[in-house]
Amino acid sequence: MNETSNETPDHDSVSQPELHEPESALLASKVPSVGPLSIAFASWLIPGLGHFLLGRTGRAIVFFVAVGGLTIVGIHARGNVFPPRTADPFGTLGFWADAASGIFYLLARVLERAGPDVSRAAGDYGTRFIAAAGIVNLIAAFDAYEIAARRRS
Amino acid sequence: MQAATPILSHFWAMVLFALFVSMALGCLTRRSIPERIKYAAWSFLLFLVIGIGAAWLMYPLSR
Numbered sequence: 502m503n504e505t506s507n508e509t510p511d512h513d514s515v516s517q518p519e520l521h522e523p524e525s526a527l528l529a530s531k532v533p534s535v536g537p538l539s540i541a542f543a544s545w546l547i548p549g550l551g552h553f554l555l556g557r558t559g560r561a562i563v564f565f566v567a568v569g570g571l572t573i574v575g576i577h578a579r580g581n582v583f584p585p586r587t588a589d590p591f592g593t594l595g596f597w598a599d600a601a602s603g604i605f606y607l608l609a610r611v612l613e614r615a616g617p618d619v620s621r622a623a624g625d626y627g628t629r630f631i632a633a634a635g636i637v638n639l640i641a642a643f644d645a646y647e648i649a650a651r652r653r654s
Numbered sequence: 655m656q657a658a659t660p661i662l663s664h665f666w667a668m669v670l671f672a673l674f675v676s677m678a679l680g681c682l683t684r685r686s687i688p689e690r691i692k693y694a695a696w697s698f699l700l701f702l703v704i705g706i707g708a709a710w711l712m713y714p715l716s717r
Binding site: 563566568630637 | 670675678
């Protein structure tokens with residue numbers, strides 16, 4: 502038998518803050534102590550770290566695998582990892598795109614021992630893979646920033 | 655010493671790119687896990703279909 506009565510609930514006897522207190526307490530416990538900008542920075546530095554700090558572990562893993570996978574395939578294909586200082590404006594754009602992948606950019610710089618080989622199609626694809634990794638990480642960092650800012654507000 | 659150039663065919667480059675980017679897009683654009691998987695799978699399929707379709711359209715130009 503159902504224990505809840507068919508009577509109309511008395512709204513005056515049960516106040517709204519009491520109803521929402523456990524929910525708000527749970528939400529408050531999930532709000533990170535670090536600010537949105539720090540979350541975005543963490544997300545840029547290590548892909549997925551920002552989402553991990555926000556408790557979005559699944560997303561964090563996906564972004565880490567996606568950014569890492571794109572970079573590793575790019576390095577494997579001997580794509581061009583643009584250095585910070587280039588005379589070519591497109592090289593500068595390439596650097597910003599590459600650098601957006603955070604720690605994977607440093608990894609690519611270290612692992613690029615044989616140098617790029619863009620004379621072949623695979624090397625050219627590799628350049629695009631490394632740049633795409635940076636762009637994906639940048640979007641992920643914006644996403645983490647947005648989530649952190651929304652929670653804080 | 656010059657390292658041997660690893661082999662990455664056009665097809666596998668396209669498949670890997672589509673896979674990684676679709677995963678990220680699925681996570682960014684949808685909220686629930688089934689929706690994310692569905693979107694990622696759909697995006698992955700479209701990458702492949704459009705890529706192969708564009709390759710076939712350009713095939714006569716390579717001759």
